[in-house]
Amino acid sequence: MTLSLDQAGRQAWQWLEAASAFSETRDSVREGVTRQCATDEHKALLAALTEWMEALGMTVRMDNAANLIGRHASAEPGARTLLIGSHQDTVPNGGKYDGMLGVILPLALVLYLRENDIGLPFHIDVVAFSDEEGTRFSSTLLGSKVLAGTFEPEMLEAADDNGVTLQAALEAFGCDPARIPQDRYRPEEVVAFLEAHIEQGPQLEHASLPVGVVDAITGIERHQLTIHGMAGHAGTVPMALRRDALVGAAEVIRLVDALCKETDDLVGVVGKIENAPNGVNVIPQTTTLSIELRSPRDEVRRRARQRLLEQADAALKSLGLAFDHSQTYEQAAVQCSAWLTATLEEAVRDSGVEPQVMFSGAGHDGLAMVDLCDIGMLFVRCREGVSHHPSEAIEPEDLTAAVEVLVHACRRLASGRPPA
Incomplete structure (x- = not known):
């Protein structure tokens, strides 16, 4: 039995709704989603993600910076790895989709590939980065810096408002911070890094487009x-x-x-x-x-x-x-890889959408991952451009469009077709 793109998109919607429940703020008085690094809410989310990943046949591990990584393995010997992911943490009283959309969409991609028996010549590692926002420890890009090999041990000394250091919090979370240097990826192991993210701005909505391609991070x-x-x-x-x-x-x-x-x-x-x-x-x-x-x-x-x-x-x-x-x-600003940007443009066109290339005015994990490999980024339309707010919203059908783009991008990467 095959799975349709629409079914994959609907599953992504259900996962996003479920993930939003793992929050300090779950009542009418304290609105939105608040989920910080190495907290009970973070742990509960990782447990759910682990369950979802394992149900997809993925192997799952947590590294020593509390990043969760699920692998959809290739049957090809000596395969390299396409990293796809985003961050699980939020700003205080944030929305459901900033960060988490980029964790869930690649799971929907894996679901589609698995159910339709589509093999790839590379592994897909789906990453839920532990801390991008820096809300708890002011340690922005913690998770991605670890994978890129640019983590600075001094970051472990940062303390939250209660005086708990990042090192102590990671240890209580089940990590061994002394082993963080071993968690880096090697450039020769990696194909590229892709991130899907809500736009956090109004351009796609104004252009009536479900997705857009990012060519630079501010x-x-x-x-x-x-x-x-x-x-x-x-x-x-x-x-x-x-x-x-x-x-x-x-x-x-x-x-x-x-x-x-x-x-x-x-x-x-x-x-x-x-x-x-x-x-x-x-x-x-x-x-x-x-x-x-x-x-x-x-x-x-x-x-x-x-x-x-x-x-x-x-x-x-x-x-x-x-x-x-x-x-x-x-x-400094970071430029997305020209070849990967072009690949995403063609994948958007393959999906029947006219590609719009734009820059991101917000920071993302790609700012750190560029030190490891080529990076590419896909934006998904968000309602009225609102982000970092409880009213953050997306349209369900845009999830389907984004999954389709990721499928076409993987097919292009697998075939080695140069962008037109």
Whole structure:
């Protein structure tokens, strides 16, 4: 008996619904899905995934970073491995699909291949990465860095809000952190890494497309700006004589917004503001801002940074304000492999959909996996582009479309056909 693509898509939907129950937040007061690394919810999810994988005839293991890996084995001797997966962890009160969709879709792919007796000349390892978001330990890309061989032992010293270190949490989870270096894959063993993920934006919905192909993952940088003014009585200091730090902050926010709107392939946000003395009748003396810039082209992002700092310096000086600046984070953009992007484009076309190539404005496990192998990424449409929120939603039929694309991609990889 054969299995249809629609049946595989429906099974993916059922698995996603079941996975969403493994959450700290399961009631009407605490909405959404909250699942962090090395917690009871993580353990319960891995137990369910293990059951589902084993029912598909996969061999299953957990590595020492709490990644779960299920293998759909090839009959070919000396076969290499196609890695497909995403992360199981969520942001607080997140949605059902960010991360988990990329774990479940390859299981639906394996189901389809198995039930239709489709053999491949490579293994498929489905990976549920333990921690991409970094919610608990601020240790972003933990799971993928381990597989890529770029894990830094210092990450084990990071502690959560209760003082539990990552090392202690992994040990309590049944892992042996000292053996993490042995869990890396070798480049010669791997075909490539593929990740399916909800778009987390509105472009596919606006284009009425179920899926899209990602050709780059954005570069990110973050800054802290502390603006220094002079506190004073809000009723007695004349407006022309004020040195109001918050007014300066408002000007910087305007500059960030204007720069990003007028620059192609650039987005940015001022996401956090701290104001002091923060009194209702006191002129603000210091205001601290976080500034984040993102672009799939590092040169665009770096030029924007320089221009923003020059504009902020001129604007704040004109207001009689000084400022301190520090860059707190930088992650270079990552380009998806051209041949793999082209393969996914053809797989989308094979599925009867016009391929749309786009960049990801969010970070993903591919940022780490690129140090191991070529990477490719498939986006799945999400309703109104909402993500990192309980109202995150997808359409069931888009799961079927995504499974079909993965099937065609595997067939193309198996045949060795170059992209058209």
